[in-house]
Amino acid sequence: MEKKITIYDLAKELNVSPGTISRSLNNHPSISKKTKDKVVLKANELGYKVNKFAVNLRTQKSNTIGVIIPKLDSYFMSTLLAGVEKVANEAGYNLIISQSLESMEKEKLNAKTLYNSGIDAILVSLAFNTENYDHFTPFIKSKIPLIFMDRVHVLPNCPTIVIDNVQAGYDATDHLIQQGCKNIIVITGNLKRNVYADRVLGYKKALKANKYKFSTDCIFETTMEPKNTSDVLGYIKNMDEPVDGLFILADSFAAHCIKELKKENYNIPEDLKIVGFNNDPISVLVTPTLSTIEYPGYNMGLLAGESIINQIKGNINLQETNAISLRHKLIVRESSRN
Amino acid sequence: MEKKITIYDLAKELNVSPGTISRSLNNHPSISKKTKDKVVLKANELGYKVNKFAVNLRTQKSNTIGVIIPKLDSYFMSTLLAGVEKVANEAGYNLIISQSLESMEKEKLNAKTLYNSGIDAILVSLAFNTENYDHFTPFIKSKIPLIFMDRVHVLPNCPTIVIDNVQAGYDATDHLIQQGCKNIIVITGNLKRNVYADRVLGYKKALKANKYKFSTDCIFETTMEPKNTSDVLGYIKNMDEPVDGLFILADSFAAHCIKELKKENYNIPEDLKIVGFNNDPISVLVTPTLSTIEYPGYNMGLLAGESIINQIKGNINLQETNAISLRHKLIVRESSRN
Numbered sequence: 001m002e003k004k005i006t007i008y009d010l011a012k013e014l015n016v017s018p019g020t021i022s023r024s025l026n027n028h029p030s031i032s033k034k035t036k037d038k039v040v041l042k043a044n045e046l047g048y049k050v051n052k053f054a055v056n057l058r059t060q061k062s063n064t065i066g067v068i069i070p071k072l073d074s075y076f077m078s079t080l081l082a083g084v085e086k087v088a089n090e091a092g093y094n095l096i097i098s099q100s101l102e103s104m105e106k107e108k109l110n111a112k113t114l115y116n117s118g119i120d121a122i123l124v125s126l127a128f129n130t131e132n133y134d135h136f137t138p139f140i141k142s143k144i145p146l147i148f149m150d151r152v153h154v155l156p157n158c159p160t161i162v163i164d165n166v167q168a169g170y171d172a173t174d175h176l177i178q179q180g181c182k183n184i185i186v187i188t189g190n191l192k193r194n195v196y197a198d199r200v201l202g203y204k205k206a207l208k209a210n211k212y213k214f215s216t217d218c219i220f221e222t223t224m225e226p227k228n229t230s231d232v233l234g235y236i237k238n239m240d241e242p243v244d245g246l247f248i249l250a251d252s253f254a255a256h257c258i259k260e261l262k263k264e265n266y267n268i269p270e271d272l273k274i275v276g277f278n279n280d281p282i283s284v285l286v287t288p289t290l291s292t293i294e295y296p297g298y299n300m301g302l303l304a305g306e307s308i309i310n311q312i313k314g315n316i317n318l319q320e321t322n323a324i325s326l327r328h329k330l331i332v333r334e335s336s337r338n
Numbered sequence: 339m340e341k342k343i344t345i346y347d348l349a350k351e352l353n354v355s356p357g358t359i360s361r362s363l364n365n366h367p368s369i370s371k372k373t374k375d376k377v378v379l380k381a382n383e384l385g386y387k388v389n390k391f392a393v394n395l396r397t398q399k400s401n402t403i404g405v406i407i408p409k410l411d412s413y414f415m416s417t418l419l420a421g422v423e424k425v426a427n428e429a430g431y432n433l434i435i436s437q438s439l440e441s442m443e444k445e446k447l448n449a450k451t452l453y454n455s456g457i458d459a460i461l462v463s464l465a466f467n468t469e470n471y472d473h474f475t476p477f478i479k480s481k482i483p484l485i486f487m488d489r490v491h492v493l494p495n496c497p498t499i500v501i502d503n504v505q506a507g508y509d510a511t512d513h514l515i516q517q518g519c520k521n522i523i524v525i526t527g528n529l530k531r532n533v534y535a536d537r538v539l540g541y542k543k544a545l546k547a548n549k550y551k552f553s554t555d556c557i558f559e560t561t562m563e564p565k566n567t568s569d570v571l572g573y574i575k576n577m578d579e580p581v582d583g584l585f586i587l588a589d590s591f592a593a594h595c596i597k598e599l600k601k602e603n604y605n606i607p608e609d610l611k612i613v614g615f616n617n618d619p620i621s622v623l624v625t626p627t628l629s630t631i632e633y634p635g636y637n638m639g640l641l642a643g644e645s646i647i648n649q650i651k652g653n654i655n656l657q658e659t660n661a662i663s664l665r666h667k668l669i670v671r672e673s674s675r676n
Contacts, residue, residue, distance in 0.1 A: 004480075047479040049454060064434070072420040073413070073636070082410040085437050089448070094434045094455055096402070099423050110427070116387060117432055141385040142342075226619075255623045281564075285593045287625045298411070 005048040014042055064094045065308060066114035066122040070102050070151070075252065075280045076297045077125070080149065083301020084123060091309050093120075100127040111135040121145040121308045126153060128190045128223070145311040147318070149304045151193050159321040161304050163328040165195050168293045169202020170209075171330045172247050172275040175291070177210045179273055179338055181245030187220050187232055187257070188249045199249055199277070224253040229260040244272055251276035251283045251292055258286055258335070273336040288334030296326055343386040352380055402432045403646060404452035404460040408440050408489070413590065413618045414635045415463070418487065421639020422461060429647050431458075438465040449473040459483040459646045464491060466528045466561070483649040485656070487642045489531050497659045499642050501666040503533050506631045507540020508547075509668045510585050510613040513629070515548045517611055517674055519583030525570055525595070526587045527562050537587055537615070562591040567598040583611050589618035589630055596624055596673070611674040626672030634664055 007021040014021070016035070024031045024039035042048075065088055069077050081097065088095045096119060100107035107127045114122060115138050122139055124146065133153055139146045140157055152160035176184050186203050188196045200219060207214050220235050222228045236243045248254035254276035258268060266272050268288055276283060276292040283290040303324065310316045345359040352359070354373070362369045362377035380386075403426055407415050419435065426433045434457060438445035445465045452460060453476050460477055462484065471491055477484045478495055490498035514522050524541050526534045538557060545552050558573050560566045574581045586592035592614035596606060604610050606626055614621060614630040621628040641662065648654045 044476075047476045049456070049476070049480065072423060073416040075411070075413070078411040078416040081435075082437065085410060085435065086439075089436055089444075089451075092451070094451065095436070096432045097419075097423065097435045098427055098433070099420065101424075106427075113427075113430070113432065118387070138382075138385045138387070142387065252619065259623060281590065282620055282623060285597060285620060286623055 005043075005046045007048075009046065010039065010042055010048060013046070014038060061120055062094075062118045063092060064096055064117070064119045065305075065312075066117065066119040067095055067097045067124075068100055068107060068110045068114070068122070069097070069125045070100050070127050072097070072099050075282075076150075076278050076295065079297035080125075080301040080304075083298040083303075084305040085301075087302055087305030087309065091305075093309060100130075102128040104130040104132070108135040111139075115139060115142075115144075119144070120312050121147075123147050123149055123304055123308060125149045126151040126193065128193065131192060145308055145318070147304055147308050147311075149300060151195055152323075153194070154322075159307070159318045160323045161300055161307065161326070162194070162323060163295055163300075163326050165198030166202040166205070168277070168295075168328045168330075169199035169247075170206045171202070171328075172199075172277070172291075172293055173203045173206035174210065175330055175332065176245040176247065176273055176275060176336060177206065177212065179245075179269075179336055181273055183218075183239070183241045183243050184245035184247060185218050185220060185236065185239070185243050186247045186249070187222060187224070187253070189222070189224050191219075191221055196249055199247075203247060222253075224250050226253070226256045229253075229256045232257055233260055233264060246272060246274045248274060249277045251278045251280035251290060254290055254292075255280075255282045255286045258288075258290070269335055269337055275330075275336050279331060283331075283333070291333045291336040292331050294329040294331055296328075300326055343381075343384045345386075347384065348377065348380055348386060351384070352376060399458055400432075400456045401430060402434055402455070402457045403643075403650075404455065404457040405433060405435045405462075406438055406445060406448045406452070406460070407435070407463045408438050408465050410435070410437050413620075414488075414616050414633065417635035418463075418639040418642075421636040421641075422643040423639075425640055425643030425647065429643075431647060438468075440466040442468040442470070446473040449477075453477060453480075453482075457482070458650050459485075461485050461487055461642050461646055463487045464489040464531065466531065469530060483646055483656070485642055485646050485649075487638060489533055490661075491532070492660075497645070497656045498661045499638055499645065499664070500532070500661060501633055501638075501664050503536030504540040504543070506615070506633075506666045506668075507537035507585075508544045509540070509666075510537075510615070510629075510631055511541045511544035512548065513668055513670065514583040514585065514611055514613060514674060515544065515550065517583075517607075517676055519611055521556075521577070521579045521581050522583035522585060523556050523558060523574065523577070523581050524585045524587070525558050525560060525562070525591070527560070529557075529559060534587055537585075541585060560591075562588050564591070564594045567591075567594045570595055571598055571602060581610065583613075585613050587615045589614035589616045589621045589628060592628055592630075593618075593620045593624045596626075596628070607673055607675055613668075613674050617669060621669075621671070629671045629674040630669050632667040632669055634666075638664055 007018045010021045011018040021039055024036045085095055098110040104127050146158045148160045186200055191197050204214050276290045279292045279294040283292045311318050345356045348359045349356040359377055362374045423433055436448040442465050484496045486498045524538055529535050542552050614628045617630045617632040621630045649656050
């Protein structure tokens with residue numbers, strides 16, 4: 001590696017004191033603009049780099065926010081991250097991003113690594129199978145701000161950012177009922193996660209409000225990977241009463257199910273009405289277009305970024321806040337229209 | 339903030355010397371497993387944290403890799419990142435991810451921030467409009483490994499990871515010609531970027547090899563945002579000779595174009611054959627399913643991660659390597675079949 005350029009090198013080159021260099025680079029008011037410009041120009045020319053490590057050691061701050069999400073390559077998560085990154089970047093924070101790959105064990109390791117990296121705050125969306133939350137205790141003990149996004153868990157001093165998944169589940173189910181569906185099945189991800197459990201709760205509430213009977217047979221749990229569409233089809237076909245409504249808790253999986261259902265000559269929406277979740281771009285590109293719940297991932301990311309940065313800076317104290325809820329919206333398209 | 343736990347606190351709690359604590363935490367062979375376990379247990383219990391900042395200052399290494407990509411919320415980029423993150427995470431590196439949002443100015447700022455953060459290496463995929471590369475000079479001067487991925491530029495000591503975009507463009511065009519297309523239009527992103535320019539070059543080569551005439555009218559440049567489909571349709575309709583083949587350089591935009599074309603009663607593939615690019619999940623979900631070029635984003639991410647980490651560790655010297663090229667593959671589906 002080349003010799004590192006120091007403020008002493010810059011001082012020598014410009015024939016001024018190291019103190020002048022240091023004050024210029026820190027934009028100190030005692031230095032003229034002309035001198036500052038000269039110093040900055042020379043610093044850039046020679047490739048001078050602030051010794052961030054020394055600054056970090058002095059301040060014990062890294063200007064870094066850690067993020068743990070289940071998977072980078074899901075549309076919802078990538079839009080959420082895009083929102084977080086935009087806010088963090090503009091506020092001068094770096095974002096360290098890690099994936100749990102839907103595994104609690106990996107999530108634990110990521111939490112440990114991030115904790116030891118000296119991040120100033122952390123944003124978390126939980127893995128499918130997380131059921132123990134001790135790996136977040138070090139953050140709470142050290143008063144490092146922690147906010148859960150989307151897939152959340154209630155822990156002391158950790159606010160959550162969510163949509164009202166119960167209401168969203170209710171809205172989707174009630175819509176299918178109003179369209180005349182008599183036997184509605186919910187296709188859901190792991191019910192350990194609030195997002196799925198709450199939507200299913202909303203489904204049950206809508207049935208009750210409309211005096212429909214609920215049966216546990218009407219809930220089908222799956223990892224919602226494309227390869228699992230055949231399980232869904234098998235399940236539907238073997239129901240005693242014909243299924244005429246599907247509420248599928250992710251658009252991407254709904255799109256794959258529609259493809260398989262069409263192959264099996266189901267007419268959508270005539271025989272079977274479908275509502276998805278998320279309003280992924282895919283929902284307007286499939287045939288028929290997919291009714292869904294708009295879930296503002298990008299806006300959630302912006303809000304999560306703003307909230308955590310304000311908390312780091314002490315502008316707001318969200319640790320007393322329990323949950324921040326964003327608006328959702330039912331979008332009716334061809335897949336559920338009469 | 340609570341008082342920070344130090345090795346002295348741990349030593350007091352366990353009634354051993356600070357040296358024993360330090361050696362235990364560093365897994366020193368002179369300490370018994372029993373003692374190590376006891377120390378680690380107590381350290382976790384009290385929330386002891388390695389002072390990473392002091393370690394960084396001593397080693398002048400951050401174990402961090404910076405990444406600049408155009409947009410987090412594109413399918414290709416999110417799969418690429420997923421690959422990079424997997425490798426980095428397993429090797430114990432943190433990933434600081436930033437978006438240029440397709441702006442050279444933002445890319446410059448990101449490069450500066452990452453440089454000052456003391457990252458050990460950087461991976462870059464260029465913004466749409468980047469045409470000056472001086473913001474990468476500090477990395478090159480400081481011998482900080484830099485690898486370009488996908489959207490690349492040739493700079494000294496900076497290898498590139500790509501697919502053979504010229505050949506891929508050739509393959510797609512030649513396929514359309516073999517299917518009988520006489521008037522093939524390319525719908526492309528900004529031609530400043532190698533990925534698009536090279537694919538268009540491949541298109542031209544395929545025309546030449548098949549003794550077709552090339553006309554600049556056959557290239558339509560766009561930002562490939564969904565709102566621009568109407569421009570594409572207008573352009574096609576106003577061509578003197580009827581267009582019977584479209585080579586659209588991104589699947590997501592191709593899917594939006596198909597939707598608009600169907601509304602205007604174009605029969606695909608009978609009237610108009612279409613090939614996209616990337617093999618996004620959308621390509622099997624649209625009707626008709628979309629022929630495309632498989633572009634292994636996840637594998638590119640794995641390779642980029644492995645390459646940069648090996649370079650940091652000095653295991654390989656890629657700075658003398660010019661380009662690493664991955665395999666692509668033409669996938670024929672309904673949109674271009676006779």
